[in-house]
Amino acid sequence: MSTLVLDKVSRWFGNVVAVNDISMTIGPGVTGLLGPNGAGKTTLMAMMSGFLPPSSGSVTIDGEPVWRRTDAYRQIGLVPERELSFGYLTGRQFVRANADLHRLPEAAAATETILGVVDMVEPAQRRIDTYSKGMRQRIKIAAALVHDPAILLLDEPFNGVDPRQRMHLMDLLRRLGDEGRTVLFSSHILEEVERLARHIEVVVSGRHAASGDFGAIRRLMTDRPVRYSITSSDDRRLGAVLMAQPSVQSVALDPRGALRVQVTDLGAFASTLPGLARTEGVTLFELSPSDESLESVFAYLVDRQGAAR
Template sequence: MSQATRIERAPVVLKLEQVSRWFGNVVAVNDVSMTIGAGVTGLLGPNGAGKSTLIHMMSGFLPPSSGSVTVDGQATWHNEGIYRRIGLVPEREAMYDGVSGWDFVLANARLHRLPDPKAAARRAIETVDMLEASSRDVGGYSKGMKQRIKMATALVHDPDVLLLDEPFNGMDPRQRLQLMDLMTELGRTGRVVLFSSHILEEVEQIAGGIEVMVAGRHAASGDFREIRRLMTERPHQYTIRSSDDRALAAALIADGSTSGVELGDRLNVQATDYTRFAHRLPVFARERGIRLYEVTPADESLEKVFSYLVNR
């Protein structure tokens, strides 16, 4: 993808204050407050955590049931003017398959009443490296190409806030790296660039700040190193198979890195000091002549990792 035009702008602040959203009796987002400044921020959480609902409220397409969402103090809901400052890349396609990529982006430029919509459309399409394919109908695009043309529609009016809902879905490794570079460059110009993901590695590679959502609640906030530390320091469950589970269990019980072991068909271990456990386990096995056949984390699902952050 082409490099974004480097135009410095005044730093932007996207703010949520005690935001909740419910649909009937279902609470999708519960009392969320966060402040997001310029740069790239990852909205991290398992599927169903409320990330898309938050993004829809941030973009002004969904009203909060309570609380407020603002960009530089201006409400995003029921505020036509704010749409000129926000670009949205939704997770769902919501595209017209019989329309060319060029016409799709151009239509968005005209909707924003830009002074030169054709120049703006071309610039946005070049930015996402889709100029060559822009004459083709959207229905013939791959998933990754659709993601890129949606990115062009979100950039066509040069927004201050760019919101991306699972933007890497369907992209091949090369496209993912190109999009990461583009998002990083956009964040450096003073924009708020917020993207949602349920994949920790995606967020780790480009996000300066992280907001973690679990079950509609705001679980944690900070830079990636701090969130990673919280995740690493939580109790870890492991399943182990070895040539002598009983002897290995005795050694682990006596060591300060574990809070409990359970013998059965396999050895189940709860490690409270992950770093020490990872270091000591092979040492214990070597010292006692025990062969390790399997060491498997038993609770590494995002739901369990993030639930620990909520309940800590």
């Protein structure tokens, strides 16, 4: 079992700050690294895996630095987001090449064992450029695991993978976490993280927005003010009634014919709205969130973090 620790890590490229003063501890089990595209997740992964030095701060495994310590690579398996550039190789050749790079004494046996673990024994005789997206992900995982690392880092492993392959990959990562490995995967999809990891780290715009149990952080996300757009048979009448509700923070009438409602208690609002409309004789045509993007959720978490300081 190994623990990966980032201590006040920053990384900048010229005048661009990609990661800003991030500290986190990743221990055994499955951890989700959640953040919108461009949040700095790939840069963090590159520093954790020893392929990129921090501009300041440190990245360590069990107290030892990762950067410029070649024996650290024996403890790390990296599954990058980018597509494989070795399509001319068979899956078996690709995994075996990684086994040879690690100078495994039983490279052939290790290759066959890990191909079995990821369920790629049969397809391994085919060229990688004939694989589906899910198969390419699994062969990358096999190559990352062939030397039996204690830490597995996966950058957006579910991108473009069909639902069946996604379930297979999730089952595999759960199993690896249950074995005591430290598994960290990044994603910008909230539901992917929820289904796989209880502990999450949230980053946005290169900053650390939240850390801890998924349920607690999800409640923070749910409790934030939420904006809705409502269309009905009588927007003015419905708006006047909603203004009196404790769960409603503000109501505005859109000139194009809809209500813009900001809600502070989503549960109370959802349970009372149908009854209010029925009592007032108003027919609801459409209710839709207007700011439910992950970017808005993360921005809210960052604002809360800043206000708490």
